[in-house]
Amino acid sequence: MLTTLAIANYRSLRSLIVPLGRLNVVTGANGSGKSNLYRALRLLAETAQGGVVGALAREGGLSSTFWAGPEELSRRMQRGEVAIEGTARGEPKALRLGFSGTDFGYAIDFGLPNQLPAGSMFSLDPEIKSEVIWAGPFLRSANMLVERRGPMIRARAGKSWQVLAQHISGFESMFTHVADAQRAPEMLDVRDTIRRWRFYDHFRSDADAPARMAQLGTRTTVLSHDGHDLAAAWQTICELGEREALGASVDDAFPGGQVGIVDSDGRLVLEFSQPGLLRPLRSAELSDGTLRYLLWIAALHTPRPPPLMVLNEPETSLHPDLLPALARLIVHASSRSQVWVVSHASRLIAALEAADDCHSIHLEKTLSETKVAGQGMLDEPAWHWPGR
Template sequence: MLQFIGTKNYKNLSLLPPVELNNLNIFIGSNGSGKSNYISCLKFLRDCLTTIPDESRGVTSFEDAVSKLGADRILDNSVKSPARVNFEYCFSQNLSPGEPCDDKFSTMLTLTLFVDRKKNKVIISREFLFGGQNLNEMDPGPSPFYYYKFHDIEIGKGAASVFDNPRQNSIIHLKPLDNIPTNSLGLTTLPKLLEYSKYSPESTPAYKRRRDLVDFISQWQFYNANNMDLNQIRTSEPKIGGSDIYLSTSGDNLALVLENLIQQDIDFEDSINQAMKSILPKTRRIRPIRSGRLSLTVEWYFEDIKEPFYLSDMSDGTVRMLCWATILHSPVLPSLLVIDEPELGLHVSWMRILAEWIKQASRKTQIIVTTHSPDLLDHFTDCLENVYCFYSEDQTHFTMKTLSKEMLSPSLEEGWELGDLYRVGDPNVGGWPW
């Protein structure tokens, strides 16, 4: 599980000390309060590890990812260039959803970028991967175990922990590595660095830990309701045979994802049909079918109506709910699911249903949801400890805080719900621009 992220000198977001996440995380805050910047930090890390380098232009996956993040504009405007931007990513190795992270072994990736606006330059100036307990505390106790330290004393040089005898996990020493690039993340270059060294992967603890982290981060999926293209979803007829199990950001592969998940899990078709019955009770069956010889489309059957409806016949909100149901009821949920403003275009009566889908999915994986909807927030009143407010004390730099029942108990006892308090700008909840 992603335990927390921390930032320093990154745009308007100040996350030191960082705030720990849960399996379910609901982000609220005014426009421009840092929610999107937080999510961009996560996309940046995933893109560094998953983007295919453009060798024809000589662009690495890191360079492509930092360009998407904002290039030299990632530096806080109040900080004079050149300067350093710091990121911390902490991962709990507690694998059971719902269990607390306290005193569990965690792994931390710390990344420092050197940013020079005059030269339009962004390079990696330091990267550490280490593990230990209570890494979010000021005094973590015993010294952490370092998998590697790159660019620590000198740019381009570093060291990795190596076993004297890997079969017995004997004494570990930090051994030097050279020619470490400053335009690629160490998590991606480590295998090649070891290939050209005298250290075998079996003797290097970082090798397996790096593989586990890359596998975990590569699964992260990001959705924004504003990016869902309803016209493409309605008209696209994806080709049979694709292996898609996650909905694309636009949603255009919906029919193919439904087809693959139904083939993969015998209970998924019933699950998706029950989900749609909760919003349209007369729904009888939804199914992907062949459209021509090599394509797929979606049929929607209702009680007492023989002929099927198609997505082109359904309202915008109904199509959106089918997309959220496909994402949240999937039997193969990603390791982290991030959803921006899922309430867009939905009827208020469906907010309770959507909130319940989100809660159910968070029992199986980690979820981050951003929202501006009081109607959706009403249905998270029972889990205030999972709601995070982005706020600013100086109207320039933003951080985040968690809500609690104790903080809001007088209002809750009077019958107020979380959305009510958000709607009227209760200062204990926050999330307003003033």
Template sequence: MNQPILRLLATTNYKNLYLGPEAYLNQLNILIGSNGSGKSNFISCLKFLKDCLIATPDENRGVSSFEDAISKLGHDRVLDVNIESPAKVSLSYCFSHFSQTNNPRSVILDFKLYADKQKARVSISEEYLYSGENLRLASLWEPFYYYKLHETELGKGVLSVYDTPSQDTTHFEPLDKISTNSLGLLMIPQLLEDSQFPPENTPVYKIRRELIEFISKWQFYNANNMNLNLIRTVEPKIGGSDIYLSASGDNLPLVLENLSQNIDFEDSLNEAMKSILPKTRRIRPVRSGRLSLTVEWYFEDIKEAFYLNEMSDGTVRMLCWATILHSPLLPSLIVIDEPELGLHVSWMPILAEWIKKAATRTQIIITTHSPDLLDHFTDRLENVLCFYSENKTHFSVKSLSKEMLEPKLEEGWQLGDLYRVGDPSIGGWPW
């Protein structure tokens, strides 16, 4: 698979999460750890970046995407409570396999937030976009910088510009009037409008477009936020272009309608649901009235269709996960918090296989507290990230490995067994 992925995340002074050294991510990532160990804060870092790059209705009232995103993140409470305010919070994201001309490379977006609790203010104090494989190597030699913003003076920066039409070499040109209330990655086109440099004469032009397109397709789900009542009762209007399930799941019939144009998806979905309810014959979106959609569920030996309001909570949840994970049009990143909620234990191996299969086509991050689900990732220990604490105040991340757990695996332990008993190798217990 040679498509972009989020390769690492690093943080400093961010809430209770200390990712220095950085946390490396794979195609498939299973996050485990006790409640309060930083898993939600980790995911919030990813949501924050997407929110910074997505236009919001409040922009018409003078509220930028960044200001909206920082409000959702906790505003000045993003700063570690143990750090005296004001101080800087660092967030760094590395993306692999982005193309610049014909040369795939990794790109790092690195920025610092200035958090002042006394003034209830958070702004961007530094921002860099550069090529490199990881953050530590960047300190050993000078990487290629697409831009540096606010480095020496707030509101000012430099941008790489090609020297010649052949685009072999570059030099820095100054930028000014750079807002500290918007992410520079989003503002580049506006900044170039006020400069003498055509966008195509800058290396950032193409990579920026690819990066924003990639991040804007990230999708986040939390089983606690799936609104089963809405999923069962809301009948969305025909004609919408939705291909991704919403966070609440309320557009399920519309997503099924749009994805069912792909015959393979319909077959795949029906087979998936047969694995949990063997007598399933067909699931299909149908018109309800003239302009709305609902979902019919047919079973063998029963002529009449069933509707979602007649199905169990767990069954509806599994239909949502199947729709997300079997889609022919997967998001560039799927994040699911605790997908096991409300599901029968016998469905855990099925859910695990859906997750593993989808991870061969896109990047996936799952958080879980379910030993029963973890049992089925014993064969993927290198994909498990454990959140742990050295001092009970700050949490870091470590990757598991077969070598780390080999003695217990040889005794017949599964990953979920170790989680159940609070084995210190993998954490999971708050003491």
């Protein structure tokens, strides 16, 4: 489980260090930085997939993601006594992302290249300056396990260090370059944990949504991000012994409703029955809200729960009366996975915050900088960024 998330110089997140719980609800007004926090977490996930540089390019390049304000906001600037203006930089511009967990912590530092080979056209390509894996709640020299500085990666071996690689490219994470289960098992552990993080962001429910189409039946333990394998995922959960739990979740939201899966020449089709209907409705006939809610049931009842599940605005297209049932579904999922919910639906937020182990993160923006409301310097978890 993640216990701390730290972000520096990513869009409105100039310096954000957030403690985390088992169930986390991220709230705030429009423009407060909820989407930036969500996107920063997705960037962290891309480090283990080998796609973080491409993800930054899709955001307009590293330079466009940097915090656009001054390096430091003085007290006089914050009080409005003097104009906000830039000063001479004391440190090179850097985008930093990191987390600590119950087992290991990880941090990565991006910057622009110092120099490039003659004729190179990639002057704006981000360069990974450093990466570190450590054990414990925050980074210290004594608990550092793996360190990457520039092109070299080394791992702790007792009281000394051993070099794992010396010529890694600046645009590659150490996770994609080194996989040594004997000399650096921590790298495999952290990489595999990050790769199992799961993100769900706005299931489609329009007339051409993949979830409305019949699909070839194959065992599906993890619902895809677009929901095209809804019928297969539902049937997989039923065959693995969770049929009653699925039925209870359907009945909680749609009293008396039932879901069945039909085999049509090897293709699976979802059917929904409800009191008052003379025939079941197939997924192509369902309302947007009903289809989207059934997608959430299949996603949150996964027989392969991830270490982290992130739900971005799950209330989209749902009637407000469905939100208490959705909250109960999410709370149940948090007993098997750490869950993040990014939302601005007050009814869903209130229902989630009523749970015993809910950790609420309310974001606000002051002078264009995103902060956690009510969090002072002494409330932040201990955190140290690796040096370059």
